[in-house]
Amino acid sequence: xxxxxxIHSITPRTIHHSSVDVGIGDDAALYTAKHGVQEIVCMDTxxxxxxxxxxxxxxxxxGYKALAVNISDIAAMGGIPKFYLVSLAVPAxxxxxxxxxxxxxxxxxxxxxxxxxxxxxxxxTSDKLVVTVTVIGEVEKGRACLRSLARPNDIVFVTxxxxxxxxxxxxxxxxxxxxxxxxxxxxxxxxxKRPQPRVSVGRLCSSIKRAALNDISDGLAxxxxxxxxxxxxxxxxxESILPIHSDLPKLHSNWKEWALFGGEDFELTGxxxxxEWEVLKQECKIRQLPITKIGHVRExxxxxxxxxxxxxTMALEKKGYNHFK
Amino acid sequence: xxxxxxIHSITPRTIHHSSVDVGIGDDAALYTAKHGVQEIVCMDTxxxxxxxxxxxxxxxxxGYKALAVNISDIAAMGGIPKFYLVSLAVPAxxxxxxxxxxxxxxxxxxxxxxxxxxxxxxxxTSDKLVVTVTVIGEVEKGRACLRSLARPNDIVFVTxxxxxxxxxxxxxxxxxxxxxxxxxxxxxxxxxKRPQPRVSVGRLCSSIKRAALNDISDGLAxxxxxxxxxxxxxxxxxESILPIHSDLPKLHSNWKEWALFGGEDFELTGxxxxxEWEVLKQECKIRQLPITKIGHVRExxxxxxxxxxxxxTMALEKKGYNHFK
Numbered sequence: 346x347x348x349x350x351x352i353h354s355i356t357p358r359t360i361h362h363s364s365v366d367v368g369i370g371d372d373a374a375l376y377t378a379k380h381g382v383q384e385i386v387c388m389d390t391x392x393x394x395x396x397x398x399x400x401x402x403x404x405x406x407x408g409y410k411a412l413a414v415n416i417s418d419i420a421a422m423g424g425i426p427k428f429y430l431v432s433l434a435v436p437a438x439x440x441x442x443x444x445x446x447x448x449x450x451x452x453x454x455x456x457x458x459x460x461x462x463x464x465x466x467x468x469x470t471s472d473k474l475v476v477t478v479t480v481i482g483e484v485e486k487g488r489a490c491l492r493s494l495a496r497p498n499d500i501v502f503v504t505x506x507x508x509x510x511x512x513x514x515x516x517x518x519x520x521x522x523x524x525x526x527x528x529x530x531x532x533x534x535x536x537x538k539r540p541q542p543r544v545s546v547g548r549l550c551s552s553i554k555r556a557a558l559n560d561i562s563d564g565l566a567x568x569x570x571x572x573x574x575x576x577x578x579x580x581x582x583x584e585s586i587l588p589i590h591s592d593l594p595k596l597h598s599n600w601k602e603w604a605l606f607g608g609e610d611f612e613l614t615g616x617x618x619x620x621e622w623e624v625l626k627q628e629c630k631i632r633q634l635p636i637t638k639i640g641h642v643r644e645x646x647x648x649x650x651x652x653x654x655x656x657x658t659m660a661l662e663k664k665g666y667n668h669f670k
Numbered sequence: 671x672x673x674x675x676x677i678h679s680i681t682p683r684t685i686h687h688s689s690v691d692v693g694i695g696d697d698a699a700l701y702t703a704k705h706g707v708q709e710i711v712c713m714d715t716x717x718x719x720x721x722x723x724x725x726x727x728x729x730x731x732x733g734y735k736a737l738a739v740n741i742s743d744i745a746a747m748g749g750i751p752k753f754y755l756v757s758l759a760v761p762a763x764x765x766x767x768x769x770x771x772x773x774x775x776x777x778x779x780x781x782x783x784x785x786x787x788x789x790x791x792x793x794x795t796s797d798k799l800v801v802t803v804t805v806i807g808e809v810e811k812g813r814a815c816l817r818s819l820a821r822p823n824d825i826v827f828v829t830x831x832x833x834x835x836x837x838x839x840x841x842x843x844x845x846x847x848x849x850x851x852x853x854x855x856x857x858x859x860x861x862x863k864r865p866q867p868r869v870s871v872g873r874l875c876s877s878i879k880r881a882a883l884n885d886i887s888d889g890l891a892x893x894x895x896x897x898x899x900x901x902x903x904x905x906x907x908x909e910s911i912l913p914i915h916s917d918l919p920k921l922h923s924n925w926k927e928w929a930l931f932g933g934e935d936f937e938l939t940g941x942x943x944x945x946e947w948e949v950l951k952q953e954c955k956i957r958q959l960p961i962t963k964i965g966h967v968r969e970x971x972x973x974x975x976x977x978x979x980x981x982x983t984m985a986l987e988k989k990g991y992n993h994f995k
Binding site: 366367370371372373374375376377378380383384385386387388389390391392394395396418419421422424428430431432433434463464465466468469470471472473475477479480481482484486489491492493558559560575 | 691692695696697698699700701702703705708709710711712713714715716717719720721743744746747749753755756757758759788789790791793794795796797798800802804805806807809811814816817818883884885900
């Protein structure tokens, strides 16, 4: 495969943002930042056999997800994704058409958000595929939804449903074979392979007075811990109102673990004041964006995150959990 | 190794640029772009056993070079490097102190340019180390030194000396053992392991009327081909005036190959008008920055890049070269 041919074949034919002054084809990309905004930058890496396996993920799936997880970080800041750069370390056995298919998977998502591919690098490696994506976005000055913005008495919310991605992964790894043939297992698998970043909800959060926000990459418990730590508050959530897919409990007795610690849902979780919650809920309803209240923010106590169940309360650690009552 | 501990240990204690609103520690970094500048973004990847070998490169060397090659891309646009993000795919056998040493190597260079580490990702891999760096810089609006800016009658120049990095690599790979014990082989090895990006010369080029510029990552022949193609001109260089280290010919009969095709010198090569060349040469002299005139730009002919030697002329292709006379 000729590197120059590959670069030519992946160079976009159209540019969505007129602020791109130079895209692919020079030493670096050039763009002009808008006045009155802050630039947002994130970078995430996915490694073969650590984050995905080739026997169940197509090149398109891998490309799609590598971009999706970065867009999700921009969404979690309340921003608009604008540009992306892609760096691939590709094993020699990959064909040019497989590499192009990875870019196709990214392009599918990029088109949706009018994002421009502006740079990157493709190098060979002897072993595992490594995909690194950098996404640049923007948010109106002072409107970013930081983890440190949670305050006591805030409402805690989560978008969509949680645990479905972990369920999908479990199905892909054939850890369990559900007996019930009427279960739509493809739904869960797709939630794992093709997560939908919640850019619209992030944008709504950036438009209200104050919102703390995180995207669920490491699991709800971990993300809420990060918000609680950064904001010096405690967060209490109610197990009975966590939004899950109605089929989730039918898949495996593990379903509560999946919902709390599973991760890779790429939903958003955060906190807003009670007044702003009413606004946010209404705006989401109008746009048919699913969002659920799952708890409250408290003054800081010994535990960062507390789960209330029917019978007890327990501390939710960043990873795993401890019973303390 | 705990991911959160690592993030804490690599998070910079001081921030050079007040424009960094949020650095490491949220979903993404936030910064405010200055008015009147263009943002420059680049991303480069280095893979173990493809770009470096662990038996001759220390973790500090690897970190240093991974950042240096990206700073060099910013220099080749005439820009100032400002921020960097680092993504590591690290084999399990690496210790936390080795990973930190990689960041130390980067920090050594970052301090020199007052750059801030603002984000990235660290993930595990089963096999080879993969280091990806994104650098963000800026250049005054309209002042970027693009490849497409070469014009007929321009002077072609190169900074520093060429071929030394390839010589260093050859010594590291023990392809040749020079007989002459008085040769400073460490000098060449260091040129390969610790290239010096030419930010100051890039800045001078951006301050004059018009300069086409490339950094030498793939070799002089390849970089000049890119300028010639992008500018629709031909470039003629004179072999007798190519700047090389005086010991280079003593190392191996291959030295001309190293100088023209070796790559990884991370010097700058470019073109400016005759009048601007006098200005650039003088400014470089004042600052003790080595720069050498190596040829001229011509109206486009069949060959993009032509090498004049004592006896003949030949076309220099992007990779390898063809004799045509």
